[in-house]
Amino acid sequence: MSTAFDLLYSETEEELRSAVRALLADRCAPADVLARAETGRPHDPGLWHTLAAEIGTAGLLVPEKLGGQGAGHREAAVVLEELGRAVAPVPYLTSAVLATEILLGCDTPEAAELLRELASGRLVCVPALPLTQAPGAPLPAAVRDTGGGILTGTVTSVADAVAADVLLVLADTGLYAVPAGAVSLTEPVPLDLTRPLATVTLAGGAGTRLADPATARAAVAGALLSGAGLLASEQLGLAQWCLTETVRHVRGRHQFNRPVGSFQALKHRLARLWLDVASARAAARAAADALATGAPDAPLTVAVAQAYCSGVAVRAAEECVQLHGGIGMTWEHPAHLYLKRAKTAALTLGTTGHHHALVADFAELPSP
């Protein structure tokens, strides 16, 4: 019953990885991320332009006929691994994955037009949904159309809204594209400074209607599934960085006249973490592959990846702080950026508990 699926990386995927990694190494070192985050404006438009437009990652999910790369989820997943590795403050998950998938689900000329802009990296577009919105959970019904696309309502915890040119708003009468200038934002203080949040208030601004209510809801549901599946790759990249950096640290840090990494207590812990990261890689790759091929069991594979990878990312970041000792508790050391991203990612697009419940449904393992 299971079709062939590929959990390895192709040559093109590795090339894409190298390009993204080189760019991030150059322009998005942890010290840069921290410095930008401290200003309250974490996004770097120049970095986004190079990543999205020049390397062409923004259009990976967009078909060529709409100006995209016509690649797919497997490639986008590789980009997210690298972005996770760098805790890069770029609106990739929100614009190049979630918004893009929503627009792909709309199939209207207006949506196609926006997709071209997104794919080219000229526009950043984010869905006006709470970051915690999970696939399979009821969608919020907070925004109302008061007539002729005049929208009112408030959406909380919208990620990357501050970097957006356009917001995709789900209202009772369908899906709307609303220019950023037509909404007002208030920005609460986020736990993760690298993925800023905003409360979006629509107070009678006009939007362009992109889809009827049924199409809109289906498009959003599909996008949430993709988003959750690909977030696993971001979490994988984050966990991988934490493991690599921690190993590097304990090899070089001497206490008791030897590297602390030579103590068996730490060796076993890091070996276990390595095992978890290797497993997370399989889970994240499976989700990306299932999304790419439209596999019938994609919802289960995504739920498994999310249920597993969130925990691994949090644990890797927590181990990173702990095994760096006092240094890991300081603001200067980037470990805290990873911890904060990992912990908030565990709440993003559904918690482990939510994805366990989905697994229970898909695997027909009902609760008592």
Added chain:
Amino acid sequence: MTAITADHLLTRVRELLAAHPPADTDRADFLRARFDAGLAWVHYPEGLGGLAAPRTLQALVDTELEAAGAPDNDPRRIGIGLGMAAPTILAYGTDEQKRRFLRPLWVGEEVWCQLFSEPGAGSDLAALGTRAVREAGSGDWIVDGQKVWTSSAHTARWAILIARTDPTLPKHQGITYFLCDMHAPGVDVRPLRQITGEAEFNEVFLTGVRIPDSHRLGAVGQGWEVARTTLMNERVSIGGMRIPREGGMIAPVAVAWRERPGLRTHALHQRLLELWVEAEVARLTGERLRQQLAAGQPGPEGSGMKLTFARLNQEISGLEVELLGEEGLLYEDWTMRRPELVDFTGRDAGYRYLRAKGNSIEGGTSEILLNIVAERVLGLPAEPRDDKDLAWKDLAR
């Protein structure tokens, strides 16, 4: 001398309250009077805040004074002094040092900090490299070096300090223990911002700091032995706080659960119950330990309490962030501040989650404590070591 009884102490408490009615006595005056009456720590010697009474009678005194509305000496703000400096000074100090330091310490007029850790010496504290050299004429000590992660250095008046006085000896032998004046020339305290956004700890640079020999604690070269007394007391004071049922970190989660049914899910319920039970058992283990100590049967559970609280604090605060959902994505304030004390309960869930990460690092990491349990409690052999007999100057760094 006859043993001090509970009745005797109660009489003393009543006398103290009569002579200094809490309602119209200045806080510090009351605390000084309490110290002088021997009711600060009743097991300390007479004249040093105590009456050489059994330690177990302290709770009686505390309860009685609390009931009468007497002021408290806010142990949170002066924790290092009370928990670490005081027992070490009591054990190793000269009479003059005890008389000079214990009273203002207990009253809280003088805050203490701990200048132990260094950039290169954390878990392996005995590898420290801060130098103290004796000046020929004056006999004073001149200290040079750098300390790090020093909590409260910015509010402290005095510090307990360990420094290397003989680099040619193996690392545990050439260390001497000092009481360092934080206002002395050459002491430079710089804030060190941490994961929570605050600067609760500091880097402390010591450049030509002059410490009179009268502020040496213990003999020259005896510093490691003295420091072990401090460290033992540190772990007990971190893990040994008395808490009511559902006190500590579990409280805000339990309250959120009760008051906000919208947050509840089955998965979280399961985890909450597991942690609630573990928190209650940890509390009972602490209580049992105190009873054991009172009955004169010290047990090894003491070493375990800090370990348990570190793990529980982290798991509970991690659960709390998840329970709060969208709110868990938020943080109170990243503005750099310099708090006077660590206030776990007065802050939001994100702060608790981040600050609790330090619980398994400060005062000896959980890995080091597990090694101690394995080796000293279970008697398992230590990992092979080659650093014990090498001269400090020949160690790898």
